[in-house]
Amino acid sequence: MDAIKLKPVYALELNDQTLANMVACISRKFSSIIQIGSIYSNCREPTMEYNKHINILAETLFELLSEALGLQPDHLSSMGCNKGCSIVSHYYPPCPEPELTLGLRKHADASIMALLLQNHVTGLQVLHDDQWFDVHPARGGLVVNIGDLLQILSNDKFKSVKHRVTANRVGPRISVVCFFSGHADMLEEPFGTIKELISETNPPRYKEFVLKEYIDKVLSSPIDSKPAIDYYKL
């Protein structure tokens, strides 16, 4: 498998200043959803430009993920998985007593895939074998997170990863996450494991459901409640 070239994203020079511009408008909040139509003018252009490049990268990643599942390279994109990108930006201020709290609680992303950009402040951790590991920022690097919906599509071949963000004495920590939740046309359609992946020896591990129902569950569930994916496990 060829190495993925992140050059187009590098070309944007997403340095701390650009990142800071992107989130300047929400700096008084811990977390906010940027809606392209309503982004403040100081971060509208970098956000739109970033979104363009991230969509190109996502297409390549979905090709590689399709191939890894033994499918045609365009399988996931032709289903619409590379669509429905929403950008969420987080601003974690420095915290005087980080041992008493968290930046973001433990969770797995409910989406199909998330591409995460972080500034130079460490804080993101992933859970592996019951242990938390730091995901140290790499300049120009993005973190690719498999979401619960891709776990379902792949019948657990790909596993979503549990992660959290610690609070930090230094800061601010800034991250920009692009979540892919699929084309709007997928919302009313039955959703479940890709048929080609199901066989007698690999029966489905999830029941089919309507994606809109799942998303409503995700959006309306209180923090720390059962993750939406758990309702569909067989």
Ligand SMILES: O=C(O)CCC(=O)C(=O)O
């Ligand atoms: O800020 C981060 O690095 C993680 C953000 C995150 O996990 C999320 O928005 O789902």
Ligand SMILES: [Fe+2]
């Ligand atoms: Fe997340």
